[in-house]
Amino acid sequence: xxxxxxxxxxxxxxxxxxxxxxxxxxxxxxxxxxxxxxxxxxxxxxxxxxxxxxxxxxxxxxxxxxxxxxxxxxxxxxxxxxxxxxxxxxxxxxxxxxxxxxxxxxxxxxxxxxxxxxxxxxxxxxxxxxxxxxxxxxxxxxxxxxxxxxxxxxxxxxxxxxxxxxxxxxxxxxxxxxxxxxxxxxxxxxxxxxxxxxxxxxxxxxxxxxxxxxxxxxxxxxxxxxxxxxxxxxxxxxxxxxxxxxxxxxxxxxxxxxxxxxxxxxxxxxxxxxxxxxxxxxxxxxxxxxxxxxxxxxxxxxxxxxxxxxxxxxxxxxxxxxxxxxx
Amino acid sequence: xxxxxxxxxxxxxxxxxxxxxxxxxxxxxxxxxxxxxxxxxxxxxxxxxxxxxxxxxxxxxxxxxxxxxxxxxxxxxxxxxxxxxxxxxxxxxxxxxxxxxxxxxxxxxxxxxxxxxxxxxxxxxxxxxxxxxxxxxxxxxxxxxxxxxxxxxxxxxxxxxxxxxxxxxxxxxxxxxxxxxxxxxxxxxxxxxxxxxxxxxxxxxxxxxxxxxxxxxxxxxxxxxxxxxxxxxxxxxxxxxxxxxxxxxxxxxxxxxxxxxxxxxxxxxxxx
Numbered sequence: 001x002x003x004x005x006x007x008x009x010x011x012x013x014x015x016x017x018x019x020x021x022x023x024x025x026x027x028x029x030x031x032x033x034x035x036x037x038x039x040x041x042x043x044x045x046x047x048x049x050x051x052x053x054x055x056x057x058x059x060x061x062x063x064x065x066x067x068x069x070x071x072x073x074x075x076x077x078x079x080x081x082x083x084x085x086x087x088x089x090x091x092x093x094x095x096x097x098x099x100x101x102x103x104x105x106x107x108x109x110x111x112x113x114x115x116x117x118x119x120x121x122x123x124x125x126x127x128x129x130x131x132x133x134x135x136x137x138x139x140x141x142x143x144x145x146x147x148x149x150x151x152x153x154x155x156x157x158x159x160x161x162x163x164x165x166x167x168x169x170x171x172x173x174x175x176x177x178x179x180x181x182x183x184x185x186x187x188x189x190x191x192x193x194x195x196x197x198x199x200x201x202x203x204x205x206x207x208x209x210x211x212x213x214x215x216x217x218x219x220x221x222x223x224x225x226x227x228x229x230x231x232x233x234x235x236x237x238x239x240x241x242x243x244x245x246x247x248x249x250x251x252x253x254x255x256x257x258x259x260x261x262x263x264x265x266x267x268x269x270x271x272x273x274x275x276x277x278x279x280x281x282x283x284x285x286x287x288x289x290x291x292x293x294x295x296x297x298x299x300x301x302x303x304x305x306x307x308x309x310x311x312x313x314x315x316x317x318x319x320x321x322x323x324x325x326x327x
Numbered sequence: 328x329x330x331x332x333x334x335x336x337x338x339x340x341x342x343x344x345x346x347x348x349x350x351x352x353x354x355x356x357x358x359x360x361x362x363x364x365x366x367x368x369x370x371x372x373x374x375x376x377x378x379x380x381x382x383x384x385x386x387x388x389x390x391x392x393x394x395x396x397x398x399x400x401x402x403x404x405x406x407x408x409x410x411x412x413x414x415x416x417x418x419x420x421x422x423x424x425x426x427x428x429x430x431x432x433x434x435x436x437x438x439x440x441x442x443x444x445x446x447x448x449x450x451x452x453x454x455x456x457x458x459x460x461x462x463x464x465x466x467x468x469x470x471x472x473x474x475x476x477x478x479x480x481x482x483x484x485x486x487x488x489x490x491x492x493x494x495x496x497x498x499x500x501x502x503x504x505x506x507x508x509x510x511x512x513x514x515x516x517x518x519x520x521x522x523x524x525x526x527x528x529x530x531x532x533x534x535x536x537x538x539x540x541x542x543x544x545x546x547x548x549x550x551x552x553x554x555x556x557x558x559x560x561x562x563x564x565x566x567x568x569x570x571x572x573x574x575x576x577x578x579x580x581x582x583x584x585x586x587x588x589x590x591x592x593x594x595x596x597x598x599x
Contacts, residue, residue, distance in 0.1 A: 039423060039424055041417075041421060041501075041502040042417045042421035042422065042423035042424075042426070042502075043417070043423055044502075045413040045414060045416055045417035045421065045502070045506070046413070046414050046417045046418070046423055046426070046429065048409075048410050048413065048414070049410050049411060049413075049414035049429075049433075049473070049477060050429065052410055052473065053429075053432060053433070053436065056448075056466060056467075056469075056470050057436045057439070057444075057470065059447070059451065060443075060444050060446075060447025060448050060450075060451060061439065061443070061444075061447060062447075063446075063447040063450045063451055064443055064446055064447045064450075067446070067450060077450070077453070078453065124343065127336075127339070127340070127343070128340070130336060132333040132334075132336035132337045132340065133333055133334065133337045134337050134340060134341070135336075135337075135340060138340045138341065138343075138344045140581065140585050141344050141347075141348060142344065142347055143581060143585070143588060144347075144348060144351055144577070144578075144581065145347065145348075145350070145351070147527065147577035147580065147581060147588070148351070148531075148574050148577050149530065149531035149533070149548075149549060149573055149574065149577070150531060150533055151531075151533050151549045151552050151553060151570075151573070152354070152552070152570040152573050152574050153350070155552060155556055155566060155567075155570055156350050156351075156353060156354045156567070156570060157350065158556070159353075159357060159563055159566075159567070160350060160353055164366065164368070165365065165366045165367075165368065165370065167353060167370055170368060170369040170370055173368075173369065174369065199347075199350065202347070256438050259440070260440030260441065260442070262440070262441065262442050262534060263533045263534060267533070267553065267556070281440060281442055284442055284443070284446075285442050288446055288449075289449075289537075289538060296446075296450075299446065300443075300446060303440070303442060303443040303446055304443070306440050306443065307439055307440065307443055310438045310439065310440055311435060311438055311439075313438075314434070314435060314437075314438030315435075318431070318434055318435075
C-alpha cells in the first residue's frame with residue numbers, strides 16, 4: 001500500500017473561486033485583472049487527462065459494475081453475452097460463509113494497523129522533532145520500508161516469520177518461548193500480516209506527523225516549560241491538541257489506503273489458512289482470479305462493496321481537508 | 328552537559344532506526360547465506376560464510392524481468408508526465424470552467440482500490456487483446472500515478488508568479504508556447520518529484536502485473552520474485568538477492584533525491 005497526502009485543498013478552492021465569483025485572495029488581484037484566458041485553451045490542456053479519466057477509471061469501474069450485475073461464466077466472459085441477473089451476485093456474496101469473517105478481518109486489520117501506525121509514527125515524530133545529531137539522516141532512513149516494493153517487504157517478512165527457519169521464532173526460542181506458526185496457523189496469520197503492514201505504514205505517519213509538528217510554534221513549549229509543565233504534560237496539552245487537524249488527515253487517508261491493502265496479505269498468506277486472514281480485498285481477488293473456475297460476478301460484487309467503503313471514507317477525508325483549508 | 332544529552336538521543340535514535348531497518352538487514356543477510364546454512368537453527372546473524380551464489384542466480388535468471396520493469400517504469404513516467412503536466416498548468420493558471428469538478432474526480436479516483444481497477448482492466452484488455460502486453464501494463468500502471476501527478480503539478484504551478492506569464496503574453500506567446508518555454512522549465516522540481524513516484528510505483532506494482540501480464544513473455548521483476556516464491560522454491564538466498572536488486576531503485580532514489588521524496592509524501596499536507 002503506497003500513499004501520499006494530497007496538496008491542500010485550498011489551491012483548488014482558489015481555482016474554484018476563480019472560475020466562480022467569490023472574492024479573490026489579495027495576492028491574486030493583479031492576475032485577475034488581466035483578461036481571462038480563453039476557455040478552449042484551458043480545456044485543450046485538460047482534454048488528454050479528461051479522456052484518460054473516462055477511459056481508464058470510469059470505464060473499468062463501469063465494467064466492474066456490469067460484471068457484478070450479470071451471471072458471467074468463463075465462456076460468456078469472453079463472448080460478452082452474460083444474462084443480466086440484477087443483485088443476485090450481491091445476495092450470493094452476503095450469504096457466503098466467508099462474508100462475516102472477511103468483514104471482521106477487514107475491520108480488525110484496518111483498525112489495528114491504523115492504531116499502531118499512528119501511535120508509533122507519532123511517538124517517533126515527537127522523538128525526531130528534538131533536533132539531535134544525525135536526526136535528519138535517521139529520519140530519512142525510516143523512509144526505507146515505505147519505498148520498498150511491497151513484494152520485497154512481504155517476502156522478507158514471510159521468511160522472517162517462517163515457522164522452522166525464521167529469525168523471529170529463533171528469537172522466541174532464545175527467550176525461552178515456544179515457536180509460533182506465524183503464517184500457517186489460523187490463529188496467527190492475521191496478526192502476522194498486521195505486523196508486516198504496520199511496519200510498512202509507520203514511515204508515512206512519521207513523515208506527515210513530523211511535518212505537522214514543525215508548524216507548532218516553539219514559543220508555546222518554552223512558555224509551558226517556564227510554567228513548570230513536564231514533557232508529558234506539554235505533549236498532552238500542546239502537541240496533541242494542536243496536531244489534531246494533521247492527525248485527522250493522516251488517519252482518514254490511512255483508513256482509505258489500509259482498506260484496500262491487498263499485496264501484503266496475498267503474498268504472505270493468500271488470505272489463508274482457511275480464510276483466517278481474508279479481507280474484502282483478497283476475497284474479491286480470490287473469487288475473480290484465485291480459483292480454477294473464476295467467479296467474476298461475485299468477485300466484482302465484493303470489489304464494489306470495497307469501492308463504496310473506500311469512497312465513503314475518501315469523501316469524508318476530502319470534507320475534513322477542505323474544512324481545514326478554509327479555517 | 329547539553330552535548331551529552333543530544334548524544335544520548337542520537338544513540339536512542341540509532342537504536343530505533345536499527346530496529347526499524349532490521350528486516351532490510353535480514354534480507355541482505357539471507358541473500359548472502361549459503362544453501363546449506365539456510366535451515367540452520369538458530370540462523371547466523373551475520374553472513375560469516377557469505378556467498379554470492381544468490382546474486383549469480385539473479386544474473387542468470389532475472390535480467391529479462393529487470394529489463395521489462397525498467398521499460399515499464401520509464402514508459403509510465405513518460406505517460407504520466409505527458410498527461411498531467413498540461414492538466415496541472417490548466418488547473419493552476421487557465422481557470423477552466425469545471426476545473427474544480429475535475430480536481431475532485433481526480434482525488435476520488437485515487438481512492439479506488441487497485442484490485443478493482445485490475446479486474447476492470449482485465450475485462451477490457453481481454454476484449455481488446457491487450458493482455459500480456461507491455462503497453463497495456465504501462466497504461467494500467469500510470470493510473471497509480473496520474474491523479475497524484477496532476478495534484479502535484481497544480482500545486483507547484485500555482486506558485487509561478489502570474490506576472491511572468493503575463494509578460495510572456497505581452498510578448499505574444501500563446502498558451503502552448505508559455506507552457507512549453509516558461510511553465511514547464513520552471514516546474515523542474517515538480518517533474519522530478521512526479522517522475523520519481525511514477526517510476527517507483529510502477530516498478531513496485533504487483534497487482535496489475537499479476538492480473539494483466541501474468542504468464543506473458545514480458546513480466547516485471549515483481550512477478551519474477553512472486554514466481555520464485557510460488558514455485559515452492561527453497562533457494563531463499565536467490566529470492567532475497569532478487570529482492571535486494573529490486574530494492575535498488577528505492578535505495579538510489581532515497582540517497583540521491585530524498586528531499587523530493589519527503590516533499591512528495593507531505594506535499595503540503597500541513598497548512599503553513
